[in-house]
Amino acid sequence: MTFTKNTNILYISLLFLILNSCAKEKKKIELADSELPKNTLPKMKPLGKVEKKLTAEYINIKKNExxxxxxxxxxxxxxxxxxLVAQNGQIIYEKYEGYSNIRTKTLITKSTPIHIASVGKVLTATAILxxxxxxxITLDQKVNTILKEFPYPDITIETLLNHRSGMRNYAYFTDRDKTVWDRKKVLTNQDILTIMATKDIGLEFxxxxxxxxxxTNYAMLALVVEKITKLSFEKAMKQIIFEPLGMKNTYVFMYERDKDxxxxxxxxxxxxxxIDYLDAVYGDKNIYSTPRDLLxxxxxxxxxxxxxKELKALVYKPYSNERKGTKNYGLGIRMVNWETGQNFYFHNGWWHGNTSSYITLPKEGVTIIALSNKFTxxxxxxxxxxxxxxxxPFRVKDE
Known part of the structure; x- marks a missing residue:
């Protein structure tokens, strides 16, 4: 009886310690979650439509093509x-060739992050969304209600996203006049905002x-992300997009840490x-990723x-209809809208020698990614x- 009683007391003590430890661990997790922007982490559900598993015969035909x-x-x-080319999330074809560093003969592999240039705008836009x-925040919110220095009272979050703000390109107004910026100094996002606020940089329209x-639109959007989340752009992108989606080989380039x-x-x-004096600006560029992560x-x-669903519809809405034509821009995405009703969604990028192409065909469930660090x-x-x-129906001049 004495042995059984002592054993029961021991079991009860151990159970108390385990439950207490779990409660403390849960509290730690809750505290960590409370530091994140509320409701921004994706809780993934199955896609709205039932996606067919691609047959081996279909994959083989497409792979050969x-x-x-x-x-x-x-x-x-x-x-x-x-x-990389994928359909319904299934990789049909992928290829990795050449060198991430020609001098050291370091090969490019499926886990090699390459500068995606302006394709990064798609990710910045998504963090904002x-x-x-x-x-x-709201799409019609005035930017100067978030960034107090921002000198243009009529510009909204939406007009930054769809490139209808009228702002001038920072690469031009910091390049031509030494009284505006000394190119011997590395430019930052905050520097761009301060220059526009103090140097009488007018709008183009x-x-x-x-x-x-x-x-400039997307450099300002990165500052909006920082202001709202109270995190650096790098940390905010990690917490809102990269980590929840398992994008383990994707990061925001930080000039001092990553330049070498x-x-x-x-x-x-x-x-x-x-690198040059523009290489510390992020939001418009300076995200490194891989095709698998972008998938x-x-x-x-x-x-x-x-x-x-409603917000996603606004992403793919064409906003610039002053002139009749097939080419247009949504919220962080380029598009071609044909009169037949067919729509093609994509974003290209080019920075230094890096070129990139991101193509998303939601109707067919197709993703096409191409990245290169040698200009082509x-x-x-x-x-x-x-x-x-x-x-x-691409015409020759569209290609």
Whole structure:
């Protein structure tokens, strides 16, 4: 009896310790979660439609067609980058060729993060939309209610996202006048805001009257993310997008930390391109990623549990209709809208020697990614692959 009683007391004591430890651990997790922007982390659900599993025969046919295109576009293994085509989340074709560093002969692999240039705008826009989704900001909110220095009272979050703000490109107004900026000093996002607030940098046109693609819009959106989340852009992107989606090989380039270790950029003739005074600005660029990580992102972005159905519809809405034409821009996405009703959604990028192409075809469930760290316009030709999956009537001049 004494042995049984002592044993019971021991079991009760151990149970109390375990429960107490679990309660403390749960409290730690709750505290960590409370530091994040509320309701911004995606709770993924299945896609709205039932997706068919691709058959082996279908995959083999498409794989051969894509391989034929690949060898024609990059003959004799001339590619220097990474490439992926997937449908319904299933990878049909991927290829990794060339060097992340030619001098050291370091090969590009499926886990090599390459500078995605302006494709990063798609991710920056999505972070902003997650904050809209969480009711932390609104699309029609004036930017100067968030960034107090911001000198243009009529510019909204939406007109930054769709490039209808009328702001001037920071690369131009910091390049031509030493009284505005000394190019011997590295420029930051905050520097851009301060310059616009103090140096009488006027607008090119009245906000929301026409479209003009401008990197300044997305440099300001990065500051909005920081202001609302009270986190650095790097940490905010990790917590809102990268970590929840398992994008383990994606990061925001931080100038002082990464300038000597990031994947090298090259001209077409393999001459290395160094960094310059614009390389510390983020939001419009300066995200490094891989095709596999961008596939994860694309799958989430087209899921109604990541952004609401209504907000996702606004992403793919054409906003610039002053002139009749097929080309347009949504909220962080380029598009081609044909009169037939067919729509093609994509974003290209180019920074130093890095070129990138992100294509998302939600109707067909197709994702196409091409990244290169050695300058080539062939990266953009991957749009031709859309024809393999649907009626995408590209003309020669569109390609």
């Amino acid at each position: 894509i391989d034929s295109f690949y060898n024609k576009n990059w003959p004799n293994h001339s590619a220097n980058g990474s490439f 997650k904050l809209v989704n969480a009711k932390r 009245k906000p929301n009257t026409r479209f003009s693609y401008c990197n 270790t990031a994947v090298t950029s090259y001209k077409a003739n393999k001459v290395e391109i160094g 994860k992102f694309d799958r989430a972005r087209n899921n109604n549990s990541f952004l609401t 316009r062939k990266t953009y030709d991957v749009r031709k692959l859309a024809r393999l999956f649907g009626d995408y």
